[in-house]
Amino acid sequence: xxxxxxxxxxxxxxxxxxxxxxxxxxxxxxxxxxxxxxxxxxxxxxxxxxxxxxxxxxxxxxxxxxxxxxxxxxxxxxxxxxxxxxxxxxxxxxxxxxxxxxxxxxxxxxxxxxxxxxxxxxxxxxxxxxxxxxxxxxxxxxxxxxxxxxxxxxxxxxxxxxxxxxxxxxxxxxxxxxxxxxxxxxxxxxxxxxxxxxxxxxxxxxxxxxxxxxxxxxxxxxxxxxxxxxxxxxxxxxx
Numbered sequence: 204x205x206x207x208x209x210x211x212x213x214x215x216x217x218x219x220x221x222x223x224x225x226x227x228x229x230x231x232x233x234x235x236x237x238x239x240x241x242x243x244x245x246x247x248x249x250x251x252x253x254x255x256x257x258x259x260x261x262x263x264x265x266x267x268x269x270x271x272x273x274x275x276x277x278x279x280x281x282x283x284x285x286x287x288x289x290x291x292x293x294x295x296x297x298x299x300x301x302x303x304x305x306x307x308x309x310x311x312x313x314x315x316x317x318x319x320x321x322x323x324x325x326x327x328x329x330x331x332x333x334x335x336x337x338x339x340x341x342x343x344x345x346x347x348x349x350x351x352x353x354x355x356x357x358x359x360x361x362x363x364x365x366x367x368x369x370x371x372x373x374x375x376x377x378x379x380x381x382x383x384x385x386x387x388x389x390x391x392x393x394x395x396x397x398x399x400x401x402x403x404x405x406x407x408x409x410x411x412x413x414x415x416x417x418x419x420x421x422x423x424x425x426x427x428x429x430x431x432x433x434x435x436x437x438x439x440x441x442x
Contacts, residue, residue, distance in 0.1 A: 261418070263418055291427075326350070
């Protein structure tokens with residue numbers, strides 16, 4: 204194991220054990236150099252490794268912070284890591300994806316949404332509710348909230364297609380990572396209609412997500428409610 208890997212592992216363990224808690228600032232690089240008796244280059248390699256894992260984020264002019272990970276009682280051995288994060292349309296590349304938009308509006312952020320997006324309680328956010336179809340079959344209902352200060356200019360055409368493609372292609376922002384939690388639930392009556400599920404036929408798999416840009420800003424909080432027969436969760440467990 205390289206030195207930077209052992210340092211990254213130690214910091215990771217301190218995150219999992221609560222020594223470094225969510226939304227708190229890590230010690231400065233110079234302090235970490237003294238703590239581990241290594242060069243600044245080695246410390247930066249360790250921090251870069253943790254950024255790629257989605258555990259920490261660098262905030263310009265503010266320092267390096269521990270990310271708030273969705274869900275409680277996180278076990279590090281069950282942490283799902285994905286090297287690809289491009290949104291639903293990217294995941295379904297090569298297939299015909301379309302969206303039926305049910306609601307697209309600006310609204311004052313509900314308390315939980317404001318907390319997840321780290322905006323003030325009186326801030327307005329963009330809210331999008333839509334059903335995503337693949338080859339004309341309904342797959343998932345998405346309930347998405349986005350801040351309006353830097354995710355701007357979203358139109359009906361954008362939400363009818365790929366929002367992620369707009370963020371990266373038009374706004375020139377770099378999507379970096381997402382923290383997700385999954386749970387099974389029963390569909391609402393409205394979701395039964397949108398997803399074409401008969402009453403009592405099957406559950407939905409809900410994916411709750413908080414997504415980040417490469418500069419640490421949170422650009423999305425969402426819940427995606429998938430038909431159980433259209434979704435497979437792939438994970439890689441790390442030790």
